Amino acid sequence: MSNLKSLLLSCFLLLTFAAQGFSQQAKSLLWKISGNGITEPSYLYGTIHIICEKDFLLSNPVEESFKKTSQIYLEIDMDDPNMMADMQRYMNMPNDQNLQSVLKPEDYRTVGSFFKDSLGVNIDLFKNTKPLLLYSFVLIKMMDGCSTKSYEQTFVEMAKAQKKEVKGLETIPQQMSFIDQIPLDKQAEDLVKSINSYAKYKEYFNKMIAAYKNQDIEGLQKLSDDPEFGTSENENEALIYSRNKNWIELIKNIAAKQSTFFAVGAGHLAGESGVINLLRKQGYTVEAVN
Template structure:
């Protein structure tokens, strides 16, 4: 079940990493340091009330880089990539499995699956996974506001600072919604629902708790257990990191930059932390004593 949630999170890690979500990048000719922060795409921005260093480095940066900057004029592309005009979920799975998924979708999200029959199965699965995460983590539901990635974008735009996206909307939509045939997406959706109870009864902390503790090793271990396709990991993480690095080197040479990308892009054999070090930069973890938020303050 969690594998489809990991599509938006992209968690890939290298063992024995320092446990931090915020990293200082210096050296290799940089006039000023830049900062790399691993986000959690379903996290709300009140999280930053308990992470004063991340907030401070974001506000002090001369420019900001995110994975993608959404332009409202591109809404038609979202519809194009997210829908199945010539297909629907009822055709893709048998009647018994459809009822199973529909009942679960209604119970978890409070919505009728029939309204979304022409939406690609991977989007339905992601919505379910997000609902599971919020229901299963009391900590996550305490955060309020807008999604943290969107917060970084809007605050940067309001401050009229340089804002750059590492990918276009079309690149992200192709990766997330067209990487697999809809038949395969439908099968994964059914399997996610069928095995949900099995995955949620496993012992140990969940993904949200590991993120909030900056437990990169734990997230990697969990992801390894849930992922079964090295080729998929390459498309989601490694290939993108290599492409992003060529852009980041030029951007950081121009100005001190706050870089906010999914946490899974930081560690790993081809993660940004390793790629930055291999390129000659000094990459240091910033440990914030307030980074594990006082939940009484973020309600």
């Protein structure tokens, strides 16, 4: 059970991966932040929070940039001993709601059958879990049982080896509050749709992975604009844009004090409201590193 809870946490982070519009930018996931009074540059890296081990790649520029910095900031502090306890406190629906109350009977059976037949999991174990978190299990199924690896966990291990502190831009309660901005019935609707159209969603997901591996931000943008699969403007605001705005002041203050390696989901880098553009608007020079 604890392993499943841990998987949910990793997969929730994956939900923020889908990149937003990023017009005519270099193909890169690593960006150098300088200027505007910074004495030593910081670095910004776009992750996918979980990926097949065979597709995992940590380039020399990423490793060198990591070594140059004094501390690491992830979306959340992944080495916080209280992380899993916080996750378990906030993963359930409010007011004693459950899947049977937010899904039609036939849709509940569809979800239950998928979890049992495809994942070997009894849906009753997660009957109170927010549907958007359960969607992450569908993503894991799309990875065809491959051995997975996490960029965030890798960075935590690298930080420990280099005796650097790991911190977070957000807390688990904050992250869960963003999910709560999406109505439960909409979360449930999206979950059922991903199962009923599994083959199409898997094809789309594989294209996203391929674009990520190619560091093709513009390609990710085109995929995210697909009306059948892309997230709505309200969902983007809850899961991406509002968080980006919150992070900018934090990044400014952190980078002003010491050189920092920031690693956040690739979906947060891109577009008019992406972290890169927002930093540039604040007067920083943000350059691709290849």
